[in-house]
Every structure is written in structure tokens, then in C-alpha cells.
Amino acid sequence: MSGGRSIVWFRRDLRVEDNPALAAGVRTGAVVAVFIWAPEEEGHYYPGRVSRWWLKQSLAHLDSSLRSLGTTLVTKRSTDSVSTLLEVVKSTGATNLFFNHLYDPLSLVRDHRAKEILTAQGIAVRSFNADLLYEPWDVNDDQGRPFTTFAAFWERFLSMPYDPEAPLLPPKRIISGDISRCPSDLLIFEDESDKGSNALLARAWSPGWSNADKALTAFINGPLIEYSKNRRKADSATTSFLSPHLHFGEVSVRKVLHLVRIKQVLWANEGNKAGEESVNLFLKSIGLREYSRYMSFNHPYCHEQPLLGHLKFFPWVVDEGLFKAWRQGRTGYPLVDAGMRELWATGWLHDRIRVVVSSFFVKVLQLPWRWGMKYFWDTLLDADLESDALGWQYISGTLPDGREFDRIDNPQFEGYKFDPHGEYVRRWLPELARLPTEWIHHPWNAPESVLQAAGIELGSNYPLPVVGIDEAKGRLLEALSEMWQQEAASRAAIENGTEEGLGDSSESAPIAFPQDIQMEENREPVRNNLPTTIRRYEDQMVPSMTSSLLRVEEQETSSYLQNVAEDSRAEVPRNGNVNQEQRRDILNQGAAQTTRSNNNLPYFSVVSGLRNFEDSTAESSSSSSRRERDGGVVPVWSPPTASYSEQFAGDESGIGTSSYLQRHPQSHQIMNWRQLSQTG
């Protein structure tokens, strides 16, 4: 026990292999491994049933691994992780706290708080990168600014001057800290009514880090080589199935990369083109996961606010009936419905089908994407805030490199592509099982005799399309022109100085979640040992730092560069050769008109871990100096104080449309930007 006692705070890093926080604890001496279950901290992102099931299994698995190494996992039920950490410190006499970084907005705030409070108590706190290949603040363009498109990000990512760290081996043994006065709480993740449904999950999935490791190996030695060939099949078992493992940190991306690269070299030497392409595609999907953290870090509101503001006035269809039809897989479009039934039944969907159902949701039904994202959150086994936010924003056309907003994908044709024989549809829609392949993706066109022979009565045992594709196209155009009018009116009001009136907050306020989001079968999860009110979506308030941030007009005139670089980005200490003054000059050159007078106020405060602050200043002479693996720079941003929030109500996390347009003049033609900007 020479070095003292360390708390290793497990979160979404439920593994003993390549876990730098755990390794640091072991190096220091005795270890108290702790997991804190504080779902109330997640706001309305309380984990869904299947996600909780996975977590439960994964924790049990981790505990058993820790036991075989010499200690045990302490579990705590809490509503406030930081005060629980303090209790654990007191009851174990620990002097160090180690944990691994997370990048979702709530974690950034919470972890910063943990670091401040524990440090003030004399605890040495250090944090590590365990979730990403490169930390978000290490991947920047030549001017030191974060990228705003995936392609540019990925290009830089692949040509970083140094490799990601090699994965660490698991510790050989762990000296257990004294936990005799730190009893575990029993964590309850499922109620009685969940058990039946959850029992099925165990047949398909094996949570836990060593199972994750097996899944990784099996994928890399098996389906990986065919990944590019098979990726378009809705049905096939050719995906890696790693996403839930990755979400909970049961396997490290560093190890994934490490193993994939071995194959990459091998296949490159063999001249195996398909293999090389497969590797590149698979790595790209790993890259999108990295990018989702990157986006979340740089734009902390991107899970609830569009990154681009150009759809601010879009009249979304607020129709809970349509929403329900989508959830229940009763839209009348077989491929969509099959996907939604699979999601409900299994908590899983092939990536292709996620795109199909979400694109249908946004473009055909024109429902607000956050509803869809929330439903994914509640039902997906691999629900992941950052990845899902990126995905939905991509589909919704609110990213600089997202899909065009006016592009409507037709599920019928997607059906031909992804499920050419209709097998997928037949599996999940038994009512269509007898329909010939010719009609399987558009039963509404089938002759009456065919339908009869198949036992289908449209509108009765299988619905007619809830919205026709042509109808959807028409409505989309109408909605867009309505949006332009609103936008122009709002702009005019602003410029007349009559401001306030039209359009400010009312239209741009996020559309609340419907109260009745639950399907009938979807019962409330047990709220553990705590007396809490029943969770309804209306209760699930927006985290406090967001509520004051409704976007207003300002983003039209404030430039993207200033918004992003100065305000919204969660900054970390920079050890680059470009100092803040220079940066500002560079930024101001590109950015024209800002009307803001207060743009020097940091929106998010910059904080670093104590220890690292010294490290990074010491290194500050070299621009690309590499951070230590356990350097523990903690990216954090803090909620604005109330007095700032008024001034900064201009969608700090968004990308101003004007400069976006300059960079991407070809996109979104239908938006008719020129016309808009001339009105002003």
C-alpha cells in the first residue's frame, strides 16, 4: 500500500483491459473500484429498458473480473455522483481519484465539478482518454480550429503525425482498498415486468468486456473482410455488432484499431482490394463514432439543437398519431415498419435501416427529429447520445455535411435495394409473409386478387401508407415556403427595430416531447430505491444550461467562425504555437460583420486539471507536442451564469448560416438563400 489508495470511478469504461484509469490506480497502490448509478443526473436521457439490461450484465461481468484480480466493484445508488464520490473518499481513506473521459455535455459538467470539489478536498484527481483514438482537442485544422465536416476531420485524423496509443494489457492483480466501511448499494435496473422481455436479450447478446473482446476477434477474423460487400443488406449478420460493447466501453477503440490494422497490412500485401476497402469502410464507421464525440465536445447542445439554424422556422408536423404509427411499425411502408418492429422487439437495427426509418420520420412524416432521437434512446440496445445526435442531425440536414433537406428517400425503392427478396420484411411483418416479392415493398399497388391470396386487407390487417410520398413532397415544399416567409418576416421585424415581435422565441423554442410517447406495452421503469414521480416526458426537463439558449435572430448575422471558435467550443489549454490573440486575428479576418459587442466573454469556461495545467504550459513551445496518455487534461465547460445567457442567446452551439453558405454555396439550393439575404 505504499502509494496510497485510489478510487477508480468506472462509468462507460466497463473493462479491465486497456483501462488507463484502472492502470493508474493499480500503479499507485490499493484500488477501490466504484460504479455510481445516478440516472436522474441524465435528465431526460434516463436509459431505456434494454440499455439498463445491458448495463446490469456488464457490471456483473466487470465485478467478476475484478474479483478474480483481487478486489470487487463497489456499487452506489445516488442522485449526485459527486457527493457520492466524496462519501466513498471518506469511508475508504482514498487519496486519489482516477477516471476516464466522457464527452457528452452532462458528463463534461459533472466531471469538471467532481474534479474541482475533490481537488479542493485534497484529493489528487486525474482523468484519462479511454474512449477515443485522439482527444477532440487534438484534431484541428491548420489554423487550429475544429473541423465542421466529417470528411475534413477524417482526413486529418488519418494523417495525424502520431499514432493513437497502443492498448494496455489488463492488470495482473489488484490490491484491494479497504471497503469495509463502504458498503455497496443494490442497484435495480429492471422491474418484474421487464424480466420476460429481457430474458430474450440474453439469447442474442453477451455483455461484458471479455465477451466484447471475443466479438471483436470474431468480427475481425470473419465478416470484416466482406464488410464492404455486405454492408447494404438489411438482414445479414455482417455488421460488427460491437456498438453496445463500445457504448459501455467494454472494448477500447484503440484495441479495435490495433487489430484492424493488422488485417489491413496483411490484405494490402496480398493485394486484396475488397479487404482493404472493407477495412477503410469499417474504420470510417469507427471514425463517425469519434466524430460524434468531437461534435458533442465542440457543440455541446448538438443532442438537442440543430447545428445549422436554417430550419429554425420549419413548421414541423406535431402529430402524435403519426409518431405512434411510426413507433408501432404501422406506417404502411413495409421496410419502415419491419425496421420499427425489429427495433421494438430486439433493441437493434442495422445501420442502413436506422437511416431508412429516421429519414422517413423526418422527410415523409416531417416530425421533429428530437422525438425520433428520443425514441431511439429509449429503445436501442446501443443507445448513445453522441452517435444518435450525429445521426439524426445528419439525416435531418442540419449539419454542414448532412443530407440535403429536400431529398426524400422512398422506402419502396430502398426496399428493392436493401431487401431485394423481401426476406427482412417477411420476418418482421408476418401479416405480409405471403405477399409475393414483386409487391412486398409496395402492397398498395398490388392487385386485389394478389392481396386476397396473401390474406391481406389493406387498411385492416396492414395499413395503407399514412402519408403518400408525393403528398410528402408537396407538403415539404409548402412547408419550406412557409419557412421562408417566417424567416423573411422575422428578419424584417428585426431590421425595423421592432424586434421582439415576430418569430423570436416562440417559433424557435424546441418542440416539447409528447406526453404520450409510450407505447402501451412500454411500462415505466422502476425508479429504484427512490421515491420519485412517474417519469413522463413532460417531466424530463431540459438541462438547465440549455433552457435559456433558445436561438434567436442573432445567428443570422453573427458568423460561424466567431460563434464556434470563441463561444461555443469547450476549450482546453492549448499548447500550440498560436496564441489567443493571434487566433482571434485570424478568425476576425475571415469573419465579417458581427454586431455583437460582447463576443469576448467566454461562454464556456476553460478549465484544466491542476496537474496538467503545469504539463501543458511546460510544453507550450511546440505546436504539435503530444499529450501524455495519462496527462489528464479534462475538457470541461461550465453552464453560463444567468446574466450571460441573455446576451448569448444566439445559439452558441450552432453554426451561423451566413458563413455556412459561403462555404457550401451549392447545398440547399431549395432554400433560396440569395433571395433571403437580399431581403435584408
Add this chain to the structure above:
DNA sequence: CCCGATTTGTG
């Protein structure tokens, strides 16, 4: 084998 037409893929 070249070049225009057509299809495919697009984060």
C-alpha cells in the same frame, strides 16, 4: 479502347 451515357453513392 475510348468516350459519352447511365448508374451509384454520398457523413
Add this chain to the structure above:
DNA sequence: ACAAATCGG
């Protein structure tokens, strides 16, 4: 909408 890949005369 556009570029890249593929097709076919």
C-alpha cells in the same frame, strides 16, 4: 446536386 464508377456502343 454532384462526382465517381460503370456501362456500352
